[in-house]
Amino acid sequence: ALRIPPLLPACAPGPMAADQGARAARSVPLLSSDGDTAAIPLARRMMLGLGTTGLAALACWGFASSNNGIVPAPAATASLSAAVAGRKVRIDVYGMAGCPYTRAFVEGPLSETIDVADQLVELNLHAFGNSYHPTRQCGGTADGMPYASYFKGYNQSVRECWDKTCGAAAATPAEDCFSGPLVCQHGTTDGMMTTAWACAKDSAGHVAQKYMPFVRCASLRFLGVTSEHTFHQALSTCAAIAGLDEKEVIDCTLGPSGQELLRKEARATVPHSGVPYVVIDGQPLGDTGCVACGDGIMQKVCESWRAAGGRATPACEGIFGLI
Numbered sequence: 001a002l003r004i005p006p007l008l009p010a011c012a013p014g015p016m017a018a019d020q021g022a023r024a025a026r027s028v029p030l031l032s033s034d035g036d037t038a039a040i041p042l043a044r045r046m047m048l049g050l051g052t053t054g055l056a057a058l059a060c061w062g063f064a065s066s067n068n069g070i071v072p073a074p075a076a077t078a079s080l081s082a083a084v085a086g087r088k089v090r091i092d093v094y095g096m097a098g099c100p101y102t103r104a105f106v107e108g109p110l111s112e113t114i115d116v117a118d119q120l121v122e123l124n125l126h127a128f129g130n131s132y133h134p135t136r137q138c139g140g141t142a143d144g145m146p147y148a149s150y151f152k153g154y155n156q157s158v159r160e161c162w163d164k165t166c167g168a169a170a171a172t173p174a175e176d177c178f179s180g181p182l183v184c185q186h187g188t189t190d191g192m193m194t195t196a197w198a199c200a201k202d203s204a205g206h207v208a209q210k211y212m213p214f215v216r217c218a219s220l221r222f223l224g225v226t227s228e229h230t231f232h233q234a235l236s237t238c239a240a241i242a243g244l245d246e247k248e249v250i251d252c253t254l255g256p257s258g259q260e261l262l263r264k265e266a267r268a269t270v271p272h273s274g275v276p277y278v279v280i281d282g283q284p285l286g287d288t289g290c291v292a293c294g295d296g297i298m299q300k301v302c303e304s305w306r307a308a309g310g311r312a313t314p315a316c317e318g319i320f321g322l323i
Contacts, residue, residue, distance in 0.1 A: 088121055089308070090122050091279070091297070094126045094276065095277070096184065096185070096194040096275065098222070099129060101274075102129065113298050120301055120302075120310065125211070126265055127194050130184075131185070131194070132162035133181065134158070135176045135180065137165055142182070145184070145187060146187045147189060150187065163270075165177070169270065192253070199252035200214040200244060201261075221234040221237070235253060236250070280304055299319055302319045
């Protein structure tokens with residue numbers, strides 16, 4: 001059984017992703033306010049706006065080969081038997097920008113699947129992942145959260161409690177679900193860039209083909225975000241690459257709109273053991289590390305497509321060993 005030492009500063013992988021390596025911790029002091037609201041650094045302003053945004057979270061728990069006990073996404077439980085020929089395969093991806101395993105999935109298997117089989121899939125990215133807010137019932141604190149490295153005060157038990165009482169599993173969320181600071185597993189920049197993902201998604205009208213270029217670009221640049229300046233640079237570069245309105249994305253990310261969008265993503269996040277948590281037509285994906293392995297995303301997309309009566313495609317014929 002996989003054993004995770006307490007306070008391990010990395011996203012602990014499952015067996016099939018064990019060789020992906022862990023993100024190296026970077027110690028950048030948290031920027032502080034001098035008392036003047038206008039002069040409060042970007043990270044602190046975002047923290048205050050997100051409910052005093054402390055950001056934290058335990059290891060991403062990227063279970064690439066086992067989903068035991070994980071609840072399928074309620075929004076993705078369409079029956080394949082009722083599907084019509086040509087219906088797109090629904091993919092729900094839950095994760096956050098700070099998790100190296102989420103980024104590896106975005107940069108690798110997910111991007112390849114979208115490039116090769118875009119006509120087969122309907123992608124839904126849920127940008128919140130392992131984040132949470134302290135509440136009376138669940139506890140938690142954002143005190144001591146670093147700017148751009150793993151937060152040792154992150155508590156997985158608190159996060160799991162928060163998912164049940166404030167996320168998609170809660171029909172009536174607790175009153176104080178979002179009143180406390182945002183706690184992110186991989187530091188303040190985790191929350192900053194995850195908010196940018198949500199804003200890009202909104203700016204693109206929730207069309208994955210339009211917002212995923214931004215998400216992938218931001219993933220590739222995440223480790224370089226160590227200051228307000230580099231954060232702005234990353235947003236500007238990625239908005240241009242994706243063809244999104246740069247000002248709209250930046251204003252959203254830094255303002256109340258981004259905070260509200262992140263709350264919506266939080267409310268849509270289902271209970272999960274770790275991220276990336278990927279659901280394909282209601283079934284959790286077993287292997288998030290390999291695109292075309294037996295339990296990989298392309299294999300499962302093609303199986304769902306074929307089961308739904310979809311027409312044969314070269315990519316899936318190759319997956320099934322028919323060409």
